[in-house]
Amino acid sequence: MKLNTKDLISAAILIGCAVIGLWLNTDHTMGTARRMGPGYMPFLGFAILLALGVIVLIIGLFNGPDPIARWTGPEIGFLLAGAAAGTAAGLVASKVGGWPSAGWNSLGLGMFVGCMVVAVVKSWRPLFLISAAFALFGLLLEPAGLMATIAICVILSAFADETHTPKGVAGLVLFLCVLCYAVFIYELDIRVPVWPQF
Amino acid sequence: MDLLANLGHGFGVALTLNNLLFCLIGCVIGTAIGVLPGIGPVATISLLLPITFGQPATTAIIMLAGIYYGAQYGGSTTAILLNLPGEVSSVVTTLEGYKMARRGRAGAALSIAALGSFFAGSVATILVAASGPLLTQVALSFGPADYFSLMFLGLIISAVLAQGSVVKSIGMVVFGVSLGMVGTDVQTGQQRFTFGIPELSDGVGFVSIAMGMFGIAEIILNLERPEARSVMSGKVGSLMMTREEFRRSIPAVLRGTTVGSLLGILPGGGAALASFGSYMMERKVSKGRHEFGTGAIEGVAGPEAANNAASQTSFIPLLTLGIPANAVMALMVGALIIQGIQPGPRMVEAQPDLFWGLIASMWVGNLMLLVINLPMIGVWVKLLAVPYRHMYPSIMIFCAIGVYSLQNNVFDVYQTVVFGIFGYLCSKLRLEAAPMLIGFVLGPMMEEHLRRAMLLSRGDPMVFLERPISATMLAIAFIALVAMLLPNVRKGKDSALAEGG
Numbered sequence: 001m002k003l004n005t006k007d008l009i010s011a012a013i014l015i016g017c018a019v020i021g022l023w024l025n026t027d028h029t030m031g032t033a034r035r036m037g038p039g040y041m042p043f044l045g046f047a048i049l050l051a052l053g054v055i056v057l058i059i060g061l062f063n064g065p066d067p068i069a070r071w072t073g074p075e076i077g078f079l080l081a082g083a084a085a086g087t088a089a090g091l092v093a094s095k096v097g098g099w100p101s102a103g104w105n106s107l108g109l110g111m112f113v114g115c116m117v118v119a120v121v122k123s124w125r126p127l128f129l130i131s132a133a134f135a136l137f138g139l140l141l142e143p144a145g146l147m148a149t150i151a152i153c154v155i156l157s158a159f160a161d162e163t164h165t166p167k168g169v170a171g172l173v174l175f176l177c178v179l180c181y182a183v184f185i186y187e188l189d190i191r192v193p194v195w196p197q198f
Numbered sequence: 199m200d201l202l203a204n205l206g207h208g209f210g211v212a213l214t215l216n217n218l219l220f221c222l223i224g225c226v227i228g229t230a231i232g233v234l235p236g237i238g239p240v241a242t243i244s245l246l247l248p249i250t251f252g253q254p255a256t257t258a259i260i261m262l263a264g265i266y267y268g269a270q271y272g273g274s275t276t277a278i279l280l281n282l283p284g285e286v287s288s289v290v291t292t293l294e295g296y297k298m299a300r301r302g303r304a305g306a307a308l309s310i311a312a313l314g315s316f317f318a319g320s321v322a323t324i325l326v327a328a329s330g331p332l333l334t335q336v337a338l339s340f341g342p343a344d345y346f347s348l349m350f351l352g353l354i355i356s357a358v359l360a361q362g363s364v365v366k367s368i369g370m371v372v373f374g375v376s377l378g379m380v381g382t383d384v385q386t387g388q389q390r391f392t393f394g395i396p397e398l399s400d401g402v403g404f405v406s407i408a409m410g411m412f413g414i415a416e417i418i419l420n421l422e423r424p425e426a427r428s429v430m431s432g433k434v435g436s437l438m439m440t441r442e443e444f445r446r447s448i449p450a451v452l453r454g455t456t457v458g459s460l461l462g463i464l465p466g467g468g469a470a471l472a473s474f475g476s477y478m479m480e481r482k483v484s485k486g487r488h489e490f491g492t493g494a495i496e497g498v499a500g501p502e503a504a505n506n507a508a509s510q511t512s513f514i515p516l517l518t519l520g521i522p523a524n525a526v527m528a529l530m531v532g533a534l535i536i537q538g539i540q541p542g543p544r545m546v547e548a549q550p551d552l553f554w555g556l557i558a559s560m561w562v563g564n565l566m567l568l569v570i571n572l573p574m575i576g577v578w579v580k581l582l583a584v585p586y587r588h589m590y591p592s593i594m595i596f597c598a599i600g601v602y603s604l605q606n607n608v609f610d611v612y613q614t615v616v617f618g619i620f621g622y623l624c625s626k627l628r629l630e631a632a633p634m635l636i637g638f639v640l641g642p643m644m645e646e647h648l649r650r651a652m653l654l655s656r657g658d659p660m661v662f663l664e665r666p667i668s669a670t671m672l673a674i675a676f677i678a679l680v681a682m683l684l685p686n687v688r689k690g691k692d693s694a695l696a697e698g699g
Binding site for chain 1: 249252363365366368369372373375376379383385386388390391414417418421422585586587588590591592594595596597598599602603606607608609611612614615618619622623626627628629641644645648649652653656657658659
């Protein structure tokens, strides 16, 4: 047997989705082929997905080896820590009331905290720092306004690439603020708070 | 002539000031991202989708189309001058084009790339105009069962032609279809898989998926790779071709246009496949085949004509049948649906402005690109001096603002983060994102046609085999699938796609 790690993980994802989908789909009426209920097509889709997942799994047992880059201890540790911290932060935020619980802020806070924890590890930085900056954008946009949000998110995302210089980042922030103001506010006139609201 | 009158109408639409302006913007942006490696047309179009919503549907589609074929022009510039394909579709141009540049014939290579593209673009424009109404007539006789089978065929072929494992690609297609089931069931109004989240009752955000899987995931993957950009070797030289070069290019351009037009129409086809197909053909049949590897002009002329022809003919299935042939066309479907237009055979009659205006704008756009590209080549090459560390935060911010402005809801922003991480994971596992996007777009339509077909046939699935059109489609899909299981064919495809990028 030559295990193909990439295929096996892919199979796990496909099968996982299919099983969860089939289980959730038990809530919906199937109907008959002639009069299909809301559950008919999803059942068909997830059943085929399950079958394909199993085929990928079987193929993956033999067509390897195709290993993925091995994760180091800290990489695994911080990934788990990030998932735990993110979930915890999200749950706490949804309970405390006020701004953290309003709207989708608890979801955003959970994502942001989780991604930031994982981004401590250098090799995870491109993935999770960009994701964190993106989540932060969602958190800050409405209270802090577009200009401040652009500045903060660009600065945060700049840490994902080591070749940045402080001067270059400052220039980039200025450039993007002017460009976004011109394109989105002046030209397209989208409904976004521009300046911080107190 | 009906066709001429219609084209005249189209030019009337395309030549209004606003449409001309947006066509130009699309072409300029397309050229820019074509030149820049690390951002492709799929990411750019999903990035700019929200910006176009304020515009009428015709203007929006004209601009988005300009980005797609503009990218084919721009991609060849860096491929020839720097051995650096800006797009997947110009990978094969580097093979002969860069060799020509090393011999000091960069100018000639750039000229033939632009002129060949323009010629192919003009032919493809006529082809779209002529075949549109014709195919529409055919499409109007399609029943729901035929539609279902046609979409099924499109999905299978898009998976078969995707890179890597066919089973995994089909898996991604089905995953996309399943993802399309999220939201309110059209016929009963029941909420499916929404977990009680009101934002999901309209389905998972199309723009969020596209931006996450193609925009954000792309940024992250590029950041992980070290930046490697060679400096330009030598000068561009004279843009004039010698008579000999010109004479040799003509048949190559003609062949490239033919191959490209055909491969563009094919579901799952598109610019990348076309340029590769044309390169293979030139290497086998052109008179200059013994020169291949040392800078044969046929190897530039053919593929460049082909990718431009294909990027335009791939609009044919979309405009006539409402079926996207590749990921870019899936984005166009998304754009149309958000604008409130259901793509399908009725579009030619119901939206003549859009249909004929788009076709006319393609020709206008090709003319603009000729001007944008040839005399201003130096400007575009300078664009490469922009380091990626300045590009990625800009892409990120544009994504974020765009996705928020869709519904002024931060939920869409968080959705995009999830799809960004998922897209990164998929590319690490070699699960293709493009088939998934096509599946997602076609899924809800397939469900509707399946339901209707089964209702009409009183629950008898044989209807799919009894109707000749439907049976033919299913047979082709079956043959395509079986062919991929044969080891020889599969090896051929793998090596072809590996070389083609």
